[in-house]
Amino acid sequence: MTTIPHLLWLLSGVAGILILASLVGEVLRQRLSPDGANPIIENLNARISAWWGMVVLLAIAFLAGRTGVVLLFALASFAALREFLTLTHHNRADHWSLLACFFIVLPLQFYFVRIDWYGMYAVFVPVYVFLMLPVLSALRGSTADFLVRVSETQWALMICVYCLSHVPALLYLQIPGFEGRNVILIAYLIFVVQLSDVMQYVFGKLLGRTKVAPNLSPSKTWEGLIGGILTATAVGTALWWMTPFSPLQAVAMCLLITIMGFFGGLVMSAIKRDRGVKDWGHLIAGHGGFIDRLDSVIFAAPIFFHVTRYFWSIT
């Protein structure tokens, strides 16, 4: 039973980082924005306090066990899907298929994860839902923009439900010698990917000069990207002893998930830019919506799941 100490250490480490961040945020506020007028400082402090909330929620879910973790990510998936489908094309004929997305597909996908039915949750959305959902829209008879409507809905489900469900699915991998510690995989994935995001933001704000994709996002710079990925990979590698990976394997895994995370942010920015919005939503103060915070995890989770499953899991 080394889960609890390892998890506690990781969570205490995160709490330590957040305490430091809160102190730095407070000092910056007093120095640069005593009247709350500097939007960057105010946003930074809003982000830090939202991080406290997210970490506390995650910790509670970890303590509540498998059901807690699956439930937390199902709820996050619901909020993300609500944000995504707010921006996609659909008309009145899609009412049933939209209802099915929220109240049938989403609960079933997370239920299949909860009962560890890999053969089903791996293909449910890309096969069964992919084929059946357009039927619901077709039955209502509207053909206007049909392909656009069904593709965007399918995309929303793949991103917000399918990909995200691979985070709690990590609980069910069977890795010899790692039994009972799978929650560490989730904590590790989220920690490394989000640390990379945060450090990309920090390095970008401090040193950012050269934009990676000026058409997509003004805030993504090469300086931020490299600084963020290297810092997160270094810290992730230093934590190799709590994972099933050797130090070298941890380097590879961290690079893989941080780069996937960056791609996630890039693709999601492209969608936002196309739809003319700055954020996906407004529910996480300072960050925007759920997808704004989860985009990197959404892209990293399925790859992390499958690579870990292929090389380390016996199932």
Next chain:
Amino acid sequence: MIPSVRSFAASVTGRAISVFARFITAPRAIWHGIEPVQAQRVYFANHSSNGDFVLIWTVLPPTLRRHTRPVAALDYWLKSPVRAFIGREVFNAVLIDRRPEARTEDPVAQMTSAIDEGASLILFPEGQRNASDAPLLPFKSGLYHLAKARPAVDLVPVWIANLNKVMPKGEVIPVPLICTLTFGTPLHLIEDEPKEAFLHRAMAALVDLQPLASAQG
């Protein structure tokens, strides 16, 4: 029912409806050119769904919510005991009769007396749900008469975006999608302003809020 039990049931029901509205629409209020502060106001909004006033009511801060009463159609809200309970007890609606031939009370008089009692109002000047492709149906004259009778009260335009997609007319189960409510700069009747000009100005003020909802979304 004993009055205290009744009012407790009403407050619990109100809370439950609000929570449900938040779960489905995660409503977001944008205050643009106006602040959510205590002042006597008439919020006038576009009407695409029966959930409209619930959303306005939900995003108002609790201190404002307590004094805010929706103006609603009597023929709809008194149709069943459940609706009557929700309309009268939960939302304390000012129920007006849309049928001139049948009514015993003048709607404008009902609204002004609610204002004189200190209430703010939520009003849908289109008079019916807008199922057309136009952003707004032509306003009924009630808003003008109200503005004329109580010129000091702020008339606040509120654009409600997306609720027609959450629950299109004729559907029973709402789809979860994010709704945005944009509160705009208050209007007042200008001295000697003709009715048509005022109603036109009020409609324009409301439609002008439409792009703000998506740009800041």
